[in-house]
Amino acid sequence: MVHVSFYRNYGKTFKKPRRPYEKERLDAELRLVGSFGLRCKRELWRVQYALSRIRNAARDLLTLDEKDPRRIFEGQALLRRMFRYGLLEATQNKLDYVLALTVESFLERRLQTVVFKAGLAKSIHHARVLIKQRHIRVGRQIVNIPSFLVRVDAQNHVGVSLTSSLTQTGRPGRVKRKAQKAAAKKSAGGADEDDED
Amino acid sequence: MASEDASPSLDILVREPEGFFVWNGPPFSNGQPIVKLERVPCTNVRFSEDGSRLMVMKSDSVISIYDCDNFKEIRSFQVPNVAAADLSPCGTYIQTFQKSSTPQEKNVILWKTETGEAVYQLFQKNMTKTTWPSIRFSSDEAVACRMATNEIQFFDTTDFPKGILYRLRVPGVAAFEVSKAPGSHVAVFVPESKGSPASVQIYACGKDLQSQPLARRSFFRCSTVQLNWNRGSTGLLAVAQSDVDKTNQSYYGESKLNYLTTDGTHEGLVPLRKEGPVHDVQWSYSGSEFAVVYGFMPASATIFNKKCRPILELGSGPYNTVRWNPKGKFLCLAGFGNLPGDMAFWDYVDGKQLGTTRAECSVTSEWSPDGRYFMTATTAPRLQIDNGIKIFHHNGSLFFKKMFDKLFQAEWKPVSPDKFGDISELIKSVGSLKVAETKSQGSGSASRKAAPSNPTATKPAAYRPPHAKQAAAIQAELLGESPTPEMSKNALRNKKKREKQKEKKAAEAAAAGI
Numbered sequence: 001m002v003h004v005s006f007y008r009n010y011g012k013t014f015k016k017p018r019r020p021y022e023k024e025r026l027d028a029e030l031r032l033v034g035s036f037g038l039r040c041k042r043e044l045w046r047v048q049y050a051l052s053r054i055r056n057a058a059r060d061l062l063t064l065d066e067k068d069p070r071r072i073f074e075g076q077a078l079l080r081r082m083f084r085y086g087l088l089e090a091t092q093n094k095l096d097y098v099l100a101l102t103v104e105s106f107l108e109r110r111l112q113t114v115v116f117k118a119g120l121a122k123s124i125h126h127a128r129v130l131i132k133q134r135h136i137r138v139g140r141q142i143v144n145i146p147s148f149l150v151r152v153d154a155q156n157h158v159g160v161s162l163t164s165s166l167t168q169t170g171r172p173g174r175v176k177r178k179a180q181k182a183a184a185k186k187s188a189g190g191a192d193e194d195d196e197d
Numbered sequence: 198m199a200s201e202d203a204s205p206s207l208d209i210l211v212r213e214p215e216g217f218f219v220w221n222g223p224p225f226s227n228g229q230p231i232v233k234l235e236r237v238p239c240t241n242v243r244f245s246e247d248g249s250r251l252m253v254m255k256s257d258s259v260i261s262i263y264d265c266d267n268f269k270e271i272r273s274f275q276v277p278n279v280a281a282a283d284l285s286p287c288g289t290y291i292q293t294f295q296k297s298s299t300p301q302e303k304n305v306i307l308w309k310t311e312t313g314e315a316v317y318q319l320f321q322k323n324m325t326k327t328t329w330p331s332i333r334f335s336s337d338e339a340v341a342c343r344m345a346t347n348e349i350q351f352f353d354t355t356d357f358p359k360g361i362l363y364r365l366r367v368p369g370v371a372a373f374e375v376s377k378a379p380g381s382h383v384a385v386f387v388p389e390s391k392g393s394p395a396s397v398q399i400y401a402c403g404k405d406l407q408s409q410p411l412a413r414r415s416f417f418r419c420s421t422v423q424l425n426w427n428r429g430s431t432g433l434l435a436v437a438q439s440d441v442d443k444t445n446q447s448y449y450g451e452s453k454l455n456y457l458t459t460d461g462t463h464e465g466l467v468p469l470r471k472e473g474p475v476h477d478v479q480w481s482y483s484g485s486e487f488a489v490v491y492g493f494m495p496a497s498a499t500i501f502n503k504k505c506r507p508i509l510e511l512g513s514g515p516y517n518t519v520r521w522n523p524k525g526k527f528l529c530l531a532g533f534g535n536l537p538g539d540m541a542f543w544d545y546v547d548g549k550q551l552g553t554t555r556a557e558c559s560v561t562s563e564w565s566p567d568g569r570y571f572m573t574a575t576t577a578p579r580l581q582i583d584n585g586i587k588i589f590h591h592n593g594s595l596f597f598k599k600m601f602d603k604l605f606q607a608e609w610k611p612v613s614p615d616k617f618g619d620i621s622e623l624i625k626s627v628g629s630l631k632v633a634e635t636k637s638q639g640s641g642s643a644s645r646k647a648a649p650s651n652p653t654a655t656k657p658a659a660y661r662p663p664h665a666k667q668a669a670a671i672q673a674e675l676l677g678e679s680p681t682p683e684m685s686k687n688a689l690r691n692k693k694k695r696e697k698q699k700e701k702k703a704a705e706a707a708a709a710g711i
Contacts, residue, residue, distance in 0.1 A: 116444075118466055119416040119453050120394070123443060126417075156465045156505075160415045166393045167415060 014045040015052075036107045037116075037124035043147065047106045054078070058098040085109055086152040111136070111148040111158070118158055137161035207565055208233060208265075209572070210242060210251075211586070212606035217242045217253070219268060222609070223570055223588060223596065234268040243284060246336060248566075248611035250288030250310065254279070262291065262310050265610060272313050276306070283330040286377075287338045290316070290357075292331065294324055305331050307357060316357040319343075327372040335380020340402050342383060344373050349383060351402065365400055366408060372422060375402070376430035382411070382459055384433050386422045395419050397435045399459055412457045414464045418443055419453070428484035432503050433457045434467075436475050447474065447493075454478060454489060456505050463505055471497045476517035481528075482614055488519045488528060488545075498530055500545055509548055515539050523614035524568030527551065527591050533559050533573075542571075542593045552593030558583055565609050567617035570596060574607035 017025060029044055038044055057078060064071040075095050082088040087105050088097055107113065112127045115136055121127035130136055131146045138150065139157045150158065160166055165173035172180070207222025216238035221231040241254040244265070251263040260274045260282055274291070276282075281294040290307055297304035303318035321331055332343045334354070341352040349365040365383070372386040382399050389395040394417045398410035412433075419437035426433055438452040452475045454467045469475070471492030478489045486508065490498045498511035498519060515532040516539070522528055526546040532539050538559055542551040556562075558580055559573035571589045585600035586607050 119418045119437065122417045156468055159465060160394065167396075167413070169409075 013049060014042050015049045016045065032103065032107065035124070036110070037112055037128050037146075038107075039128075044103070044107075046147075047103055051101060051103055051106060054101070055099055058095050062095055062099075084151055084153075085149050086155065106149075109149050110146060111138070111143060111150055112146040114150045114155060114158055120158070120160065135161055135164040135166055207567060207570075207612070208610035209586075210244070210606070210608055210610060211601075211604065212239070212242055213601060214603050214605065217606070219610075222565065242606065244608070244611055245284040245288035246286035246611060247288070247613065250284060252282060252284045252291060254282060260291070260293065262288070272310055274308060274313065281324060281329055284310075285334045285338055285341075286336045289338060290334075294321070294329065294331070307332060317352070333373075333375050335375050336378040337380065340375060340380035342373075342375060342402070344370060349373055349385065349400075367398070367400075372424070374424035374426060374433075376426040376433075378428050379430055381430050382426075382433075384424045384426070384435070384457075386424065386435075388420070389417060395422075395437070397422060397424070397433075397437075397455065397457065399433060399457055401459075411459055412461050412464050414455050414457055416453070416455070418451070425478065425480060427480040427487070427503075428482065431459055431484065432480075432487075433459075434478055434480070434487060436478060446472065449474065454491070458503075465505075467501065467505055468507075470499070471513075477519050479519050479521055481521045482523045488521065490516050490519050490530065494536075509545055511541075511543060511545075514541065516541070518562065520562055520564055520571070522564050522568045522591065523566055524617060525591075527568070529562070529564070529571055531556075531559075531562060531573075533562060540571075540573075540589075540593065542591065551591070554589065554593040554595070556587055556589075559587070561607065563609055566612040566614055568614065572607065572609065574604065576605055576607065577603050578605075 019025070029041055032038070032044055033041065057074070061071045061075050061078070078098060079088070079093060079095065082098060082101075083090060083093075086109050087101060111131060112124065115121050115127040115131060116124045120136065121130050128146045132144060134142050134144055136143060137159055138148070138154050142161045142163075161170075163170045165171060165176070171177075209220040209222050211218055211220065213236075216236045218232055218236045219234040221233050237253065239253045239255050240257075243252050244250070245252070249265055251265050251268070253261045253263060255261055258275060258277045258279060260276060260279065261270050262272045262274075262284075263269065264271050274293070276293045276295065278295050279293050280296055282291060284291050289310060291310055292305060292307045295304045295306075297320070303320050305319050305321045306315050307317040308314065309316050317332075319331070321328065328344065332341055332352070334341050338354050341354045341357075343350050343352070347366065347368045347370065349367060349370065350361045351363050351365070353359055353362050367385050367387065369387045369390060370385045371388050374384045376382045376384070381402055383402055384397060384399050387396050387398070394415040396413055396415040398413040400410050414435070416437055419439045421438050423436040423438070424433060425435070433456070435455045435457065436452055437455060438450060440450045442448070442451040444451065454469065454475045455465065456467050457464045467489065469489065469491045473491060473493035473496070476490040476496055478487060480487045484503075486500055486502045488498060488500045488511075490496050492513070494515060495513045496516050497513040498516060499507050500509040500511065502508050511530060514530070515536045516530045517536055518531045518533055520529045520531065526544055528543055528545055530541045530543065533556075538555050538557040539553065540556055541553045543549070544551055556573045558575050560576045560579045562571065562573040564571050569591055571591065572586060573589070574586045575584050577584055581603070583600070584602065584604035585598065586604070587595060588597040590596050
């Protein structure tokens with residue numbers, strides 16, 4: 001953890017479960033981790049923590065009076081964020097729908113799943129590798145983070161980045177360059193040249 | 198209405214086991230079509246794209262070309278062992294494919310139909326769906342090109358013996374499609390190889406060939422692509438299909454719809470609201486919007502404009518095909534193939550549904566070139582019984598029906614839709630309906646009733662087992678409907694008792710009140 005005396009602003013992003021060895025919870029978590037290609041349980045607990053904070057906010061707003069200015073303002077802001085990230089449909093415009101959100105709806109919006117669902121990767125794990133190896137762009141920006149929550153308006157602009165070695169326009173990758181150099185050397189140098197390491 | 202006199206006639210071509218004949222198109226004078234061309238024995242028949250020439254394969258080695266205005270044979274070709282033949286869009290050239298074993302024998306020959314001489318020959322080992330026709334033309338025959346390994350070769354359409362004009366080098370190309378009208382661009386598909394994804398690229402057809410594509414879209418998880426240009430060659434729709442579904446949702450594989458524009462403004466997926474395969478996607482005849490039928494059954498249908506924004510949702514239902522009307526503003530959503538054949542006719546400019554009907558077991562469906570009629574046909578060899586033709590009006594009412602013993606092919610003669618006037622009477626009648634509605638409700642509803650609404654297929658009555666009379670009453674109560682009058686004797690007796698008790702109580706309350 002970060003040394004407290006130098007940094008003031010940090011907060012925890014995940015919460016460990018209360019009971020460590022509960023069979024149903026372990027099974028359910030493992031299923032989610034497998035189907036969404038997460039790296040560890042902490043990535044899942046992080047999403048659960050974010051969801052629980054959002055639900056608390058919504059629950060708290062629902063206890064206020066219907067015409068309360070704070071409820072109206074913050075409620076609209078919360079719903080706008082949910083629409084923007086594709087967690088709620090445009091038809092579900094009441095705070096109650098926020099309480100019905102699930103962890104899966106957040107996990108579906110990660111860049112890793114969006115890349116897989118869009119057909120840019122062969123599997124969910126391939127998607128994570130492609131993202132981390134800087135082959136994926138959202139709009140014009142290369143995004144390196146598999147847990148990037150994709151906004152609805154950006155969803156159709158997820159594509160292969162222009163400088164990626166997977167496309168014809170980009171520079172070929174390290175292995176291919178090495179092979180090309182060895183082939184060029186072999187054809188120019190002759191048979192008695194040793195192969196490069 | 199006056200413009201109808203100058204418009205060309207509609208013709209219907211019908212092919213049976215004994216041969217084909219041509220009918221005069223609708224409107225039929227006494228309910229039966231007039232035969233324009235008597236039966237001609239043949240094995241296969243095809244129109245050219247603009248409808249000026251008709252190619253008839255008479256037997257294994259004779260191909261005749263007919264002129265479509267008067268249906269006279271203008272030329273006949275002797276081509277031994279021909280396996281396939283194709284006409285160019287304007288009918289100027291015909292290419293034939295013969296089985297050949299040695300590379301010396303050039304087995305794809307391009308003939309000129311007017312003179313009958315062979316203008317170009319080349320060798321092609323085998324013929325598959327993506328590689329036939331070998332030489333593809335644009336609709337005005339300005340551009341002709343052919344796919345060879347790793348490159349696309351362009352020819353001069355006026356002077357074929359000159360040979361290859363120039364080449365466009367695309368390593369690994371597996372399929373291509375020339376834009377139809379005008380032929381300014383060509384789309385190529387390069388499948389997946391080792392690490393790199395499959396891609397669809399658009400190049401411009403020009404002498405000064407740049408090796409850079411105008412637009413490209415890469416994706417994994419696809420084995421075949423269907424490329425669909427629009428009129429005006431500004432947009433390309435690519436349906437990428439794969440045989441195995443990696444998301445494990447469908448046994449039949451998955452398909453994704455991508456949209457690319459030639460000016461590079463949009464290259465990406467089309468945002469579809471529902472998961473599932475893309476059943477059908479068609480550009481409209483104006484080329485500025487397209488309709489998609491997608492999703493697991495019941496499928497949804499949406500119309501997008503050329504900026505890929507949805508402009509109209511057509512609801513969902515058992516549909517898997519969409520057919521645009523060449524004129525006017527109608528389209529037909531239909532469910533053929535493994536679906537029961539429901540058809541819904543829509544007016545997409547107003548967003549209203551005109552009518553629904555059913556055409557069971559149809560194999561092909563096509564609007565007439567003037568847009569007034571919609572013909573569906575049940576053909577062999579797909580279906581061996583119930584062969585026939587049905588013609589509907591643009592709003593779904595049945596106009597004509599004829600059954601055949603065995604029908605192989607039924608289609609309209611293609612005519613450019615610009616040659617026909619607008620369906621003015623329809624626009625007038627729709628307008629009059631609207632005016633009538635504002636004026637007086639009665640006359641509006643009467644004219645609406647007069648407008649033919651086809652009786653929808655009657656739903657078969659639900660089977661109720663003999664003991665289920667009570668069940669029906671309980672269900673009605675549960676669903677909130679009023680209870681049916683046929684209640685059991687006990688139930689009736691209890692009901693009477695309760696009513697009497699209520700009356701007694703009301704009387705007592707009234708007496709106490711006083």
